[in-house]
Amino acid sequence: MFDNRPDRDAEIVFVGRSNVGKSTLMRELTGHKFETGGKPGVTRKPNHFDWASEDFMLTDLPGFGFMSGVGDEHREQIKTDIVHYIEDNAEKILLGVLVVDGKSVIDIIDRHSGEDEIPHDVEMFYFLQDVGIPVVVAVNKMDKVDDKDDRLNDLCDRLGLHPPWKQWQDTIAPITAKRGSIDSLNESVKEHLHDQKRDDLLKFFS
């Protein structure tokens, strides 16, 4: 269980496979240095970045999927803990940011698509919406992607969103967190906060 959650009424969570750049993105958004790394499985407990006076926080959740040095059973447990965390706090979570690696996400989804298998990323995309949380997909590491439009159209297709991706700019936000190129994500987040009448929080995403 994750048991270090500060008691805040409004929250944005960052979820995604290990090593996609969630903690790097949190660093860019907050200016705070979270531990990041070359090996999957760096973050094992949620990192909460908290604005107590605003009753608001950002939460960087541990990654799911392959983690270096973590056995199957423990890996399943971490995913279960993530799902429970989201379910338990769904009322307070204004937005879920699903972070994916733009370079590898299509291959990984396709490799895990089968009759009785739903890829983690696709599952998480639907799960968040099922519990009433709007989702923005932050497609990270775009610095490594050459065929940007094709790649993003394919991703829309895999998520059940009709291409072209440009129709989905509130949902699909291509970024390069490592270089601080995150404007498209800031815009999508602000759009969602505005829709939820939380204009008081826009200032954190300029």
Ligand SMILES: Nc1nc2c(ncn2[C@@H]2O[C@H](COP(=O)(O)OP(=O)(O)OP(=O)(O)O)[C@@H](O)[C@H]2O)c(=O)[nH]1
């Ligand atoms: N090329 C490139 N690399 C990136 C980018 N963002 C992050 N990385 C690198 O990806 C690796 C993983 O980044 P993290 O931020 O630790 O990833 P994470 O999703 O928090 O990983 P876990 O905590 O293991 O779940 C690091 O080596 C980062 O420097 C990016 O935009 N482009």
Ligand SMILES: [Mg+2]
């Ligand atoms: Mg991390």
